[in-house]
Amino acid sequence: MKTQKALFIINPKSGTTQKKGVPALLDYCLDSSKISYEIFYTQYAGHGREIAEKEKNNYHMIVAVGGDGTINEIAGPLINSETTLGIIPLGSGNGLARHLKIPLNTKKAISLLNDQHSKKIDTINFNNDIFVNVAGVGFDAHIASLFAESKKRGFLSYGMLALQEIIKFKSTGYRLIIDGEEKIEKAPFLISIANSSQYGNNAHIAPGAEISDGLMDICIMQKIPFWYYPSLIFHLFNGTLTRSRYYKTWQGKEALIHLLEDAEKKSIHLDGDPYPLKEDIKLSVNPLSLKVACKI
Numbered sequence: 001m002k003t004q005k006a007l008f009i010i011n012p013k014s015g016t017t018q019k020k021g022v023p024a025l026l027d028y029c030l031d032s033s034k035i036s037y038e039i040f041y042t043q044y045a046g047h048g049r050e051i052a053e054k055e056k057n058n059y060h061m062i063v064a065v066g067g068d069g070t071i072n073e074i075a076g077p078l079i080n081s082e083t084t085l086g087i088i089p090l091g092s093g094n095g096l097a098r099h100l101k102i103p104l105n106t107k108k109a110i111s112l113l114n115d116q117h118s119k120k121i122d123t124i125n126f127n128n129d130i131f132v133n134v135a136g137v138g139f140d141a142h143i144a145s146l147f148a149e150s151k152k153r154g155f156l157s158y159g160m161l162a163l164q165e166i167i168k169f170k171s172t173g174y175r176l177i178i179d180g181e182e183k184i185e186k187a188p189f190l191i192s193i194a195n196s197s198q199y200g201n202n203a204h205i206a207p208g209a210e211i212s213d214g215l216m217d218i219c220i221m222q223k224i225p226f227w228y229y230p231s232l233i234f235h236l237f238n239g240t241l242t243r244s245r246y247y248k249t250w251q252g253k254e255a256l257i258h259l260l261e262d263a264e265k266k267s268i269h270l271d272g273d274p275y276p277l278k279e280d281i282k283l284s285v286n287p288l289s290l291k292v293a294c295k296i
């Protein structure tokens with residue numbers, strides 16, 4: 001095994017855990033005969049993407065230390081390159097890391113990198129951008145935009161926000177076309193496009209989704225009556241949403257989400273972070289386009 005050069009990009013703002021201890025853990029857990037490394041801290045949103053773009057040809061591996069938003073920024077420049085994406089899950093939801101079974105324990109996640117194992121996963125083109133985990137319009141996107149404005153992070157803050165907003169939220173209309181076939185024209189509560197099976201925190205919006213199958217899972221939830229909330233939560237966290245009468249899912253290689261009403265008023269998220277939306281959404285799968293360090 002040759003020594004690999006790795007760059008760790010740490011997002012100091014993600015999740016609820018302090019990142020001050022990370023350099024000491026890297027020093028302790030990384031086998032210096034296998035991995036030499038440098039560390040960079042992001043200073044603002046979007047900085048991770050800039051660093052990854054600039055440095056992708058100088059390292060064998062660029063490691064996102066944060067959550068799905070941090071991964072999204074760093075993954076973009078690495079698509080279709082030979083550089084591997086590493087993940088140390090220190091975000092609020094850690095959806096992609098959980099799906100790939102990367103340990104949530106920081107020491108174990110770092111030690112896993114010594115194995116130098118990786119697998120290729122799909123990524124999804126979203127207009128001129130990309131995402132790696134889950135994107136969507138509707139209620140989840142509305143919560144993502146409020147969560148981004150909030151100073152609080154973590155699962156509890158997210159859950160509280162969702163509970164406060166669920167009754168007030170008004171669905172708007174979309175047309176959904178998957179591989180050329182029209183699916184809905186009603187106003188769903190949300191449409192999720194899933195590469196992995198979960199948003200994070202084991203909330204499985206697309207329980208059957210596989211990340212290396214060349215397909216995206218497109219899921220809709222209809223407006224749910226308040227008496228159904230406990231069942232919804234049960235199905236979401238138990239991976240059994242397909243049993244719910246308010247839920248539908250399809251798989252496809254390409255999709256179009258056509259906005260029926262004022263786009264300015266709609267919320268959208270890519271990997272949990274709000275995204276400015278002004279036009280229809282064109283989606284397509286980039287099969288096996290990203291190398292990720294994980295157990296094989």
Ligand SMILES: Nc1ncnc2c1ncn2[C@@H]1O[C@H](COP(=O)(O)OP(=O)(O)OP(=O)(O)O)[C@@H](O)[C@H]1O
Binds near residue numbers: 273
């Ligand atoms: N130094 C920084 N200051 C402010 N924002 C930053 C900084 N560095 C990165 N960001 C932004 O922070 C956002 C949130 O990070 P991230 O998504 O990793 O954490 P999270 O939302 O807590 O976790 P998860 O997405 O797993 O729920 C990212 O989209 C990124 O653009």
